[in-house]
Amino acid sequence: MANSTRRKFIGTAAAMAVTTTVATAMPFSSSTNVMEQQYPVVHHVFFWLKNPDSKADRDLLVAGVKTLSKIETVKGLHVGIVADTEKRDVIDSSWGVSELLFFNDLAGQAVYQTHPIHLAFIEKYSHLWSKVIVYDIAQA
Template identity: 40%
Template sequence: MSTTPRRNFLKKAGLAALGTSHVLAEPTRKKELFVHHVFFYLKDPNSAQDEAKLLQGLEKLAKIPAVKLSHIGRPARTSGDAIKKDYSVSWLCFFKNLIEEEIYQTDPVHLAFLDECGPLLEKMVVYDALGQKG
């Protein structure tokens, strides 16, 4: 009885196992994630018209293709010394990476938002963070 077919099988199985272990041993690459969080302070925080215009502008921004996820918010009714509630509206959005965020910054919809809503604002505070998602 010949052992050659068995040896060939074992040899091929061993090579296949080595190839698989290399793939399994390779570290999982995490994807880059860019977070853009803006806090808007209206010049007239009591103006429902100004707030509505700002909210409409943010809803348009959410439709820019580079924006992967967004959230429009107002100060929550929470308490604590570290919690800031002096802003009018917040805009939180996520991008696949820094390049996508840069595309967003130059998008005509974003530029129009700055022209239309900028005059309504006393100031805006921007927090950008670059990290990883699992």
């Protein structure tokens, strides 16, 4: 009986040691911060829909944005819609769809701009939006 308890204790202690080692080796950051550290150039686009009450138009644009992930220089893509959060003066919820793209460098972002998939996206889906604002961000 003592051997069994001792083995359990040693096994539990070893598992805890491994878990502690892994946890302390991992950086304390969100997945977005990890993406920013790996891919320091970010391209954030906000789309205002011509028909903001049309869920069909919104969903069509979301599907179109997702096609941009096929561009080889796009290292990460997050597609979003307005979150139903509290209303505050600092929150702009007037847009409809957002895309957040991550790149290794400015050269990769430049490839994206003229890539046939990106140009086809603009041609096929631009009828859905009335306004677009882009924020290109380099890691500080």
